[in-house]
Amino acid sequence: MALTISKNLCFLSDLSLFIAASFSSQSAKMSSQVRLSLLPRATCMFDEPVQVKVAGLRSRQVVTLRARSTDEKGVAFSSSATYRADGSGEIDLERDSSLRGSYTGVEPMGLLWSMRPDALHKRFLRTKSLNPHVVKFSVHEDVEEEEGRMLAEATNERLLIADGVMRRPIKEGNIRGVLFTPPGGGPFPALLDLYTFGGGLSEKRASLLAGRGFVVLTVALYGHDDMARNIEEVHLDYFEEAIELLKKQDKVGSKGVGVISISKSGDLALSIASYLPGVEATVWINGCSANTILPLYYKKSQLLPALMFDKSNQPADSETLIGKNFMHNPLAEENKATLVPIERAEGRFLFVASEDDLNWDSKAYVEMMVERLQRHGKDNFESVCYPGAGHYLEPPYGPYCPSSFHGVVGRPVQWGGEPRSHAAAEVHVWKKIQEFFMTHSISDIGRTPDVKSVKPL
Incomplete structure (x- = not known):
């Protein structure tokens, strides 16, 4: 009897192993398919x-x-x-x-x-x-x-960099940055990329634009390489030097340059277009209509004082800040001197505003700039606003960012936006930016650029 039971148990054990192995084999087969x-x-x-x-x-x-x-x-x-x-x-x-x-x-x-x-x-x-x-x-x-x-x-x-695009770090005179040149003989329109105001140097937008047919120089303002870690004023002379360097590149065919910006660098782009010659087209993304945070100088003379901010109206127990709530009003009488005189600009503007930008009151600033240009009889601008989009409108298909640590204010800040709407805005504006620069920069080249190796929009 004991021998019979033992044989039955062995049979059942073998049967269990067979069933488990068969299931595992079928499962593996399913997943491999x-x-x-x-x-x-x-x-x-x-x-x-x-x-x-x-x-x-x-x-x-x-x-x-x-x-x-x-x-x-x-x-x-x-x-x-x-x-x-x-x-x-x-x-x-x-x-x-x-x-x-x-x-x-x-x-x-x-x-x-x-x-x-x-x-x-x-x-x-x-x-x-x-x-x-x-x-x-x-x-x-x-x-x-x-x-x-x-x-x-x-x-x-x-x-982030297309086949054939040349990348060259720049350390010439005062300029610290990276130059990207498309493949092919050119000539190509030239762009100055003011991606960051902080110490870092971001190459992403510049390298991608080079793959679309632009010679692009992205520059740092401070805190990069051997540059000062902190600055107390901004000098337009630096950007004038960058523009001259850019225009001297062999494949550049346009007489002028385009400037692309975002956030704080938006007001720098406005000043570059307003005070310096040879700027054909300027893209302003979610910035301010006034010179902010640091005074602006040119040839050692102050051009514009700085519009400042006041964090005292933020709740003390708030974990994150909403930047648009503590910027001073540039239209207040005591702040009007900070407004950039964009009516001086000869080139074209593309104003891009996210309606849910929590860092700057971008849509209101666009309305200020449009009113100012129209009041001076100017029509050298176009604008686009994106409902539901937040502050950081970047090249598309990257992760949406609702908040992050801000080095200037020393705390996390909210950027605003709804993810789906923000992502759609990035896709749309990325194509619009390229079309804008091609339309208003390429006209000076005189012949169709060599874009055989450059991918279409």
Whole structure:
């Protein structure tokens, strides 16, 4: 009897192992059949969309798609969205709607712009152009309240510098920056990129614009390389020197240059266009209509005093600040001297404002500038406002940032915006900026530029 029981137990044990092995084999076979595709290719430019498709799932199977990456400071970003496959076991993010997760609805690039940091008040930083932004996409079994088993994975390399674009660090005279030159013989329109006001130097926007057919010089104002760590005033002479350096480049064909800015550098761009010759087109993004924070000088004489801010009206217990609440009113009688005399400018302006910008009252500043130009009989401007967009309008498809630490105020600040609307605004304005510069800078070149190696808008 004991021998019979032992044989039966062995049989049952073997049967259990066989069933488990069969299930594991079937499961492995199922997951190996799942395919995650990034089209038209897994490597693309940072500002290009990618089509995400999944195949090989069961009919109507529910799965979770995830995206994760790390910025150059080591901060991890991630997103997730749950989808139901169609009858053929396929998911296409250009067609299908997310049921839940970091976003809902049909959002082809939602996994990218909805990525969030793993810590509060962290802004996505990708300032160096030579290293790609690497994003891992993956498909997981849908398991509530935990990450299900991975069924497939694909890596998206999002390049910041296109093939053939030349990158040259600049350390000439007083200028510290990086020059980007497109492939081909040219001639190309020239742009001065004032991306940051702080000590860092961001190459992302400049390198991407070079891939679109512009010679771009991005410059630091302080705190970079051997420059002073802090400054008490800004000198237009520095930007005049930068413009002259830019115009001397072999592939530059335009007589003048374009200037692109954002935030504090917006008022610097206004002053450059108003006081310096040869500025054909200026893009102002979410800045101020007055000279702010630091007085502006030219040839050792002060041109404009600084419009200051007052943080006393912020709640003492507030974890984050809203910058637009503590800037002084530039239209107040005691502050009017800080207003930039943009009616002096001969070139064209593109004013870009986010209606939910919490750092500057950008829309109100655009209205001030439009009124001022019209009052002086000028029509050399166009403007665009984006409802639901926040402060940092950048090249598209990067993670949206609701708040981050601000070095000037020494605390986290809110940038504003709703993620979906902000992402859509970035896509639209990025194309508009390129069209604006091509329209108003290329006219001086005299012939069609050599853009055989440059990707279209």
